[in-house]
Amino acid sequence: MHHILAAALCGAAPAAWLGGSVEAQAQTPSAPAAASRGAVIGAAVHVADLSKSLKFYRDALGMRVMAQFNPPSSADKSRPDTVLNFGNGPADTMLMLLGDREAGGPRKIEHGFGFARVVLRLPNLALVNESLRAHGFPAGEIKGAHGTVTLMMLTDPDGYTVEIIQG
Incomplete structure (x- = not known):
């Protein structure tokens, strides 16, 4: 059932990452034509210290x-936001870091129950661990x-859980 849900929500490729199949996608009802033109653009997370993030x-x-x-x-002292992705252009899925310019320094980021984690895909987790250590961050258990x-x-530096899938 978990794999069918993944196929329904994410398509065949993510379902396959979770051990599902393209056949599972065929079991889902057709979505309205307008929904097929939609896309998840990315996620935005508040960060206390943009430079650390x-x-x-x-x-x-x-x-x-x-x-x-x-x-x-910049002369504009409103909230600094930074858009990141792994690709070469704005059509790729992004992660937006929403900075903080509160008087008195950065606020501690409070985590609620609703947001679970940021999920990324990178080709080599062993190399990711090397890079994390080289930049002063703890390595993850593969x-x-x-x-x-x-x-x-x-x-991450603000306490968000980051899941990295090798692929």
Whole structure:
């Protein structure tokens, strides 16, 4: 059932990562035509210290800065936001880091029950661990899951759980 749900929500490729199949996707009802033009663009997370988060996501994990809004050097002192992804353009799924410019320094990020984790895919988890250590972050435990997936779980500088799937 878990694999059928993954196929229904995410398509054949993610279902296959979880040990599912393309056949599972065929069991789902057809979506309205308008839904087929939609896409998940990405996720946005609040960060207390943008420079620490960039060190983690950009420097250690290899994401690219696609855009910055109100960087620290700008005259506009509103919230600095940074858009990251692994690709070469805006059509790729992104992660937006929502900075904090509160008087008195960064606030501690409070985590609620609703948000579980950021999930990324990288080709070589052993190399990811080397990069994490080189940039001063703890390495993750590489383990198997669902019989066909190799992954590791990390914690970013703001306490968000980051799952990295090898693939």
